[in-house]
Amino acid sequence: MKESLNLDYIPKGYSSLAINCGIKDKSLDLGIIHSEKPANAAAFFTTNKIKGAPVLVGKKHINDGLIQTLIVNSKVSNVAMGKKGYEDALYVCKKTAENLNIKTDLIFPSSTGVIGRPLPVDKIVNAITNLKTKLIHPPDFKTFAEAIMTTDTFPKYVSKKIGSSSLIAVAKGAGMIEPNMATMLTYFFTDAEIEAEALRKIFHKAVDNSFNCLSVDSDTSTSDTALILANGLAGRVDLSLFEEKVFEAAIELTKMLAFDAEGATKLFIVDIEGAKDNEQAKKIGKSIINSPLVKTAIYQGDPNWGRIYMAIGKTPDVEIDEEKIELFWGKTPKKYSNDELKSLSEYIKSSREIYLKINLNIKDGISRVYGCDLTEEYVRINAFYTT
Amino acid sequence: MKESLNLDYIPKGYSSLAINCGIKDKSLDLGIIHSEKPANAAAFFTTNKIKGAPVLVGKKHINDGLIQTLIVNSKVSNVAMGKKGYEDALYVCKKTAENLNIKTDLIFPSSTGVIGRPLPVDKIVNAITNLKTKLIHPPDFKTFAEAIMTTDTFPKYVSKKIGSSSLIAVAKGAGMIEPNMATMLTYFFTDAEIEAEALRKIFHKAVDNSFNCLSVDSDTSTSDTALILANGLAGRVDLSLFEEKVFEAAIELTKMLAFDAEGATKLFIVDIEGAKDNEQAKKIGKSIINSPLVKTAIYQGDPNWGRIYMAIGKTPDVEIDEEKIELFWGKTPKKYSNDELKSLSEYIKSSREIYLKINLNIKDGISRVYGCDLTEEYVRINAFYTT
Numbered sequence: 001m002k003e004s005l006n007l008d009y010i011p012k013g014y015s016s017l018a019i020n021c022g023i024k025d026k027s028l029d030l031g032i033i034h035s036e037k038p039a040n041a042a043a044f045f046t047t048n049k050i051k052g053a054p055v056l057v058g059k060k061h062i063n064d065g066l067i068q069t070l071i072v073n074s075k076v077s078n079v080a081m082g083k084k085g086y087e088d089a090l091y092v093c094k095k096t097a098e099n100l101n102i103k104t105d106l107i108f109p110s111s112t113g114v115i116g117r118p119l120p121v122d123k124i125v126n127a128i129t130n131l132k133t134k135l136i137h138p139p140d141f142k143t144f145a146e147a148i149m150t151t152d153t154f155p156k157y158v159s160k161k162i163g164s165s166s167l168i169a170v171a172k173g174a175g176m177i178e179p180n181m182a183t184m185l186t187y188f189f190t191d192a193e194i195e196a197e198a199l200r201k202i203f204h205k206a207v208d209n210s211f212n213c214l215s216v217d218s219d220t221s222t223s224d225t226a227l228i229l230a231n232g233l234a235g236r237v238d239l240s241l242f243e244e245k246v247f248e249a250a251i252e253l254t255k256m257l258a259f260d261a262e263g264a265t266k267l268f269i270v271d272i273e274g275a276k277d278n279e280q281a282k283k284i285g286k287s288i289i290n291s292p293l294v295k296t297a298i299y300q301g302d303p304n305w306g307r308i309y310m311a312i313g314k315t316p317d318v319e320i321d322e323e324k325i326e327l328f329w330g331k332t333p334k335k336y337s338n339d340e341l342k343s344l345s346e347y348i349k350s351s352r353e354i355y356l357k358i359n360l361n362i363k364d365g366i367s368r369v370y371g372c373d374l375t376e377e378y379v380r381i382n383a384f385y386t387t
Numbered sequence: 388m389k390e391s392l393n394l395d396y397i398p399k400g401y402s403s404l405a406i407n408c409g410i411k412d413k414s415l416d417l418g419i420i421h422s423e424k425p426a427n428a429a430a431f432f433t434t435n436k437i438k439g440a441p442v443l444v445g446k447k448h449i450n451d452g453l454i455q456t457l458i459v460n461s462k463v464s465n466v467a468m469g470k471k472g473y474e475d476a477l478y479v480c481k482k483t484a485e486n487l488n489i490k491t492d493l494i495f496p497s498s499t500g501v502i503g504r505p506l507p508v509d510k511i512v513n514a515i516t517n518l519k520t521k522l523i524h525p526p527d528f529k530t531f532a533e534a535i536m537t538t539d540t541f542p543k544y545v546s547k548k549i550g551s552s553s554l555i556a557v558a559k560g561a562g563m564i565e566p567n568m569a570t571m572l573t574y575f576f577t578d579a580e581i582e583a584e585a586l587r588k589i590f591h592k593a594v595d596n597s598f599n600c601l602s603v604d605s606d607t608s609t610s611d612t613a614l615i616l617a618n619g620l621a622g623r624v625d626l627s628l629f630e631e632k633v634f635e636a637a638i639e640l641t642k643m644l645a646f647d648a649e650g651a652t653k654l655f656i657v658d659i660e661g662a663k664d665n666e667q668a669k670k671i672g673k674s675i676i677n678s679p680l681v682k683t684a685i686y687q688g689d690p691n692w693g694r695i696y697m698a699i700g701k702t703p704d705v706e707i708d709e710e711k712i713e714l715f716w717g718k719t720p721k722k723y724s725n726d727e728l729k730s731l732s733e734y735i736k737s738s739r740e741i742y743l744k745i746n747l748n749i750k751d752g753i754s755r756v757y758g759c760d761l762t763e764e765y766v767r768i769n770a771f772y773t774t
Contacts, residue, residue: 050700050709080696082710115693116725217679222697292604292679292761296769306502309467310609313437322437323469338503374679375770376763382683383762 004252007141009159009166011191013037013233016139018147021127023075023113023120030127031147032096033189034069034135038106039231041067042200044207046224053078053085053119054109055223057093061105065196067229068106070187071096072148073124074172075113079222088119095124099131110185110225112150112172141168141189148172148185151381156256160245165192165234169249173257186211186226186253192242193232202243203228210250213282213369215290216261217378258370259352263377266348267370268298271357275365280318282367284360287315289371299373301349303341312358324361333357391639394528396546396553398578400424400620403526405534408514410462410500410507417514418534419483420576421456421522425493426618428454429587431594433611440465440472440506441496442610444480448492452583454616455493457574458483459535460511461559462500466609475506482511486518497572499537499559499610528555528576535559535572538768543643547632552579552621556636560644573598573613573640579629580619589630590615597637600669600756603648604765605677645757646739650764653735654757655685658744662752667705669754671747674702676758686760688736690728699745711748720744 017032043062045055061067071092078085093107111119128134145155149172160167171186188203207226228246259267270288275281288294291311297304305327312320328335329347333355336344348354404419430449432442448454458479465472480494498506515521532542536559547554558573575590594613615633646654657675662668675681678698684691692714699707715722716734720742723731735741 048697048700049702049705049707050696080693080709115691115696219678219680219694219697219701222700291606292765293606293769296766299766300770302770304502306467307606309437309502310435310606313435313609314606315436318436320436322467374766376766378679379683379686379761379763379766382680383687383689 004158004256007157007159007168009161009168010138011166011168011189011234013191013231014139014189015135015137016141016144017131017134017136018140018143019127021073022123023073028143028147029074030124031072031144032069032131032135033139033144033187034100035229035231037231037233038066038068039229040065040194040196040199041108041227041229042196042203043108043225043227044204046222048222050080050222052111052223053081053089054111055225056086057089058108058110058225061093061108064105066106067108067227068102069096069100070108070110070227072110072185074148074150076111076117076119077113077115077223078111078119079115081116081118084118088121091121092124096128096131099128108227110223112148112185112223115222141170145170145172151262153260156253156260158249158252160249162190162192162242162245163237165190165237167245167249169253171253171257184211184224184257188228188246188249190228190230191232191234192230192237193235194230194237194242198239199228199230202246205243206247206250209247210254213285213367214254214258215286215369215371216258216264254370258372261372262381263375264372265375266298266351266373267353268372269353269355270369270371272360272367273357274360274362275367276319276363277365278367279365281365282369284312284315284318285367285369287311289369292374295371295374298348298354299375301345303336303344303348308358319362320360321362326359326361328357328359329355331355391545391643394544394546394555396548396555397525398553398555398576398618398621400578400618401526401576402522402524403528403531404518404521404523405527405530406514408460409510410460415530415534416461417511418459418531419456419518419522420526420531420574421487422616422618424618425453425455426616427452427581427583427586428614428616429583429590430495430612430614431591433609435609437467437609439498439610440468440476441498442612443473444476445495445497445612448480448495451492453493454495454614455489456483456487457495457497457614457616459497459572461535461537463498463504463506464500464502464610465498465506466502468503468505471505475508478508479511483515483518486515495614497610497612499535499572502609528557532557532559538649540647543640543647545636545639547636549577549579549629549632550624552577552624554579554632554636556640558640558644571598571611571644575615575633575636577615577617578619578621579617579624580622581617581624581629585626586615586617589633592630593634593637596634597641600672600754601641601645602673602676602756602758603645641757645759648759649768650762651759652762653685653738653760654740655759656740656742657756657758659747659754660744661747661749662754663706663750664752665754666752668752669756670705671699671702672754672756674698676756679761682758682761685735685741686762688732690723690731690735695745706749707747708749713746713748715744715746716742718742
């Protein structure tokens with residue numbers, strides 16, 4: 001996973017800030033990425049019906065397809081704070097815009113952390129005074145990735161060359177912040193020139209087949225956000241190459257997120273084939289990677305294929321035929337008979353990336369989903385602390 | 388929970404057998420309850436699309452609304468064994484019927500345990516030779532309840548007086564059997580005289596509002612079965628009293644199951660009020676008791692109400708208004724402000740039964756659901772063993 005980490009290709013026209021503004025004790029808690037010109041932008045948000053205030057403000061600001069500046073704080077998520085929360089998120093945008101001499105709706109805000117606590121607006125506003133002089137160029141995406149971390153154990157970013165343009169993609173999660181739920185944030189920055197609608201389509205497809213195929217614990221954060229900015233400074237780019245590279249970056253970040261999930265020791269990649277359609281394949285895949293009994297079996301290498309069957313069968317509204325189901329394990333897919341369970345157990349135990357391919361032999365629907373194991377450490381991280 | 392355990396009222400006309408037939412090493416693994424005459428019967432089964440062979444046979448045999456004999460083995464579930472599994476389940480029924488001189492379709496079979504292993508048919512058939520002479524009367528429901536246990540830590544049964552008739556209800560689960568998924572089995576026996584259709588309706592309502600409101604880990608077994616027999620020997624009974632007592636027994640067993648769930652230390656009872664309708668209330672309740680982040684918070688008394696909000700909000704297709712949600716904790720419901728979180732934490736930490744009432748203030752839909760906490764012990768029970 002970590003072998004993907006690189007900042008070899010930095011898109012033009014971006015500057016950054018990553019500081020401690022006093023929300024956390026010492027470590028970085030505020031990150032800003034600023035584009036020298038407004039960028040075509042697309043974003044996708046949490047499906048949770050309770051949405052963080054920054055999500056609501058961000059949705060509004062990206063409405064015209066243009067964003068110039070991203071401002072993210074960690075540790076306090078500004079969720080479930082009612083009208084006050086919305087006003088706070090908007091106020092941070094206003095102050096950021098004032099300092100940069102740009103319009104407020106060019107600012108995209110994010111917050112991640114504990115729910116139900118007021119955003120420390122003064123600390124943030126104080127930290128961005130004279131923001132123009134504080135922004136560094138070339139931008140430092142590594143410290144930005146650090147500033148948005150919660151219980152992540154390493155900052156997550158990748159960079160890609162796309163023709164004459166570059167792409168940086170950053171993500172955080174799926175970790176816990178004292179004391180709250182996992183939040184997934186991911187931001188993509190490029191200097192390629194892409195129209196807003198094409199950008200939206202490409203990014204939607206990438207997000208849907210990567211981050212949306214990931215589940216750590218089936219709990220959906222109120223703050224999930226995926227954002228892409230394309231400021232166009234590197235000129236036009238081959239669209240299919242661009243699509244390929246955005247997807248590649250999304251997959252690499254998705255794997256990092258699963259791998260760094262709370263308490264996880266194994267990445268679990270499940271391919272569903274032969275489903276009635278792709279949607280059913282994804283539902284069945286999600287049912288498997290979300291099953292506590294499957295996740296605990298993966299943890300200690302229990303070759304308990306009965307639990308996989310159970311998870312397939314409990315998926316609502318899908319078509320399966322028990323007799324036709326085939327299971328293959330490993331990067332080079334292999335069937336294991338009941339006499340070979342010991343060797344299957346050894347494969348699971350000795351691998352940090354577990355591959356499972358399931359052929360339902362119904363039609364040609366396929367999907368790949370990303371999960372992880374469930375360990376005592378997950379319980380500890382999420383149970384033992386006092387607010 | 389255990390205070391409900393009693394066998395004060397034994398319905399007439401039943402006899403029993405509980406023995407070790409050699410599937411387990413030493414402990415009881417085969418239980419039979421036999422009615423001296425065919426009983427009106429109703430049953431409900433797992434919604435998992437992969438169903439155990441005994442479920443398929445049982446469904447067929449109960450089709451005419453009459454059952455006389457229940458035969459249950461533990462340790463091997465006879466699931467995912469294809470045609471052979473079905474034939475094995477049917478063969479056990481045939482042999483049981485032969486020994487009792489009754490028709491095969493009066494036999495109701497159940498199995499619970501590991502998936503994907505052949506049923507030890509010979510051991511079972513051997514054990515039921517001369518079954519008539521082995522059945523004891525009055526029946527011993529306690530040893531029967533023991534014979535169907537997997538990782539349950541205590542046998543689960545209640546008895547009720549209903550006018551001149553009696554009711555015994557028995558359950559097992561939601562425990563693990565080496566090495567498989569939780570299976571919930573529950574059997575109700577009465578000597579009341581109830582027509583099959585009325586019995587079905589009353590039992591359906593009771594099951595739907597008790598066992599179907601229970602979730603230990605969101606995993607649905609392939610063998611779940613709820614069965615009621617009414618042999619009529621005690622004559623007619625007041626139907627509304629009967630309905631009330633069946634529901635009472637179902638709720639008491641449901642609480643026992645949640646309390647005895649794998650690794651659980653706390654029973655978590657959640658009342659949803661003010662939902663758009665009862666169905667939405669149940670969905671939201673299930674989303675809460677299935678959330679790993681809520682379950683871990685309950686475990687160590689983390690007063691993290693943000694996780695409750697998250698779980699409400701992630702429920703698919705329900706109507707909520709974040710601003711209107713109210714949370715009340717305790718058997719005598721009490722609101723806790725952010726300044727009182729320490730006292731809320733103490734309530735959760737010090738209680739073995741946690742009560743949470745949520746008013747959504749939308750309409751008048753209500754539901755009560757039953758769950759438990761998620762502990763390291765759950766992970767251990769389900770992760771650490773070798774097949």
